[in-house]
Amino acid sequence: MSNETELIERLKQGDESAFKVIVEQWQDMVYNTILGIVQNETEAEDLAQDVFIKVFEKISTFKGDSKFSTWLYRIATTTALDHLRSKKRKKRFGFLQSLGGGGSEEKEQVPDFHHPGISLDNKERSAVLFKAIDALPENQKAAYTLHKLEGLSYRDVSEVLNTTVSAVESLMSRANQNLRKQLEDYYNKHYR
Amino acid sequence: MISKEQIQQEIEKTLDSLNSVKRAQANPFLFTRIKARMNKKADGWEGVFSFISKPAIAVAILLLVMAVNGWALWDGSGETATADSSNASVSELASEYNTVASVNNYDYENMTNE
Known part of the structure; x- marks a missing residue:
């Protein structure tokens, strides 16, 4: 049994030390992927936390048909894109509110x-x-x-x-x- | 003014600016933060469950559910009685005016007063 497979098996049993090793091993990969998509360091850190919480909760659904890293990238990408969609929805709602006179009309300045x-x-x-x-x-x-x-x-x-x-x-x-x-x-x- | 070739060169340089990018590093305390969030989440549910499982609260919830059920049953039977009485008053009204009791929209044209 490879080290990765063993870690996953231990995580499926709810082993916290295995979870810690997994987080430490893949945190930069997850964070960097999310950061590239959302382009905001604070949001990327929160989303990286979300991704690992999802990993902990959904590990029983990981059957090993794909590589663990592929599964992790998939969760990270989906989480980041979902976040962007929800941000866009909120922005649209804010725009509608400003049309109705309910919100501030100042345009949000996105920093580089x-x-x-x-x-x-x-x-x-x-x-x-x-x-x-x-x-x-x-x-x-x-x-x-x-x-x-x-x-x-x-x-x-x-x-x-x-x-x-x-x-x-x-x-x-x-x-x-x-x-x-x-x-x-x-x-x-x-x-x- | 800049030439078209110079603009193309700028574009190429900009596209190449990611070629030597290093992987961004996550916060070294990421695991601690994840654990804190997971514990908080668990505490929230544990708090709800421990509150519900207190004997006094459990009995109170049970009594409340039984009272709501009882009230719903009593109210349901009351509604039937009300419906019956309203039907009775409709037929009384109909006989008083000497018209058919089951008048509906389509009957308006054929209504006859004897």
Whole structure:
């Protein structure tokens, strides 16, 4: 029995020390994935906690058909995307409230996101890129983040997103096209 | 003004800015925070269960449920009596005005006063 399988078995029995090892082993992977999608450190930490609580509660449903890391990436990605959807809904509701005169009409200023793993000389460029990534449709954003920030192969990304490799290739190609278009608009405005 | 080639170069450099990104590190106290949240969640439910399982509260809830059931039964039978009495008053009214008791919307055209 491998170390990972043994840990999972122990977690299924409710072993807290196994849970601690699992959290410590995979916390950076989960946090980095979520951070890339939500682009906010405080929210990413809360969501990473949610992910591990879900792991603890749902471990009995893990049958071992996929790799544990794939299962974990899937929970992290879904949790982050669900969070973005709920944020968008709240924003829309706030907008409707402001139309009705019920809320503040001040526009929320989203600060630039600086990923902590980016070197100082790339800080400004990557902030521009993250803003463009944030505007991508959610499945393109998930694929791009898993591939670029976590370094997953297209095959691994396809397993996490429960799709085919060719579908991931298509998602990545469209994501790159969209990013190029947005960056072109940005630099045209910026240097005008 | 910047040329098209220069803009393309900027785009390429920006797209490449993630190539050497390092993995962001989670808070080293993440597990402690997760445990605290899980304990809080469990305490919440334990609090509810321990409150409900107190003998005085359990008996009070049981009596309340029985009282609500009893009231629902009593109220239900009262409603039948009310319905019966209202039917009786309709037929009384009908006979008083010498019309058919089961008047409905479609009968309005055929209503006859004898």
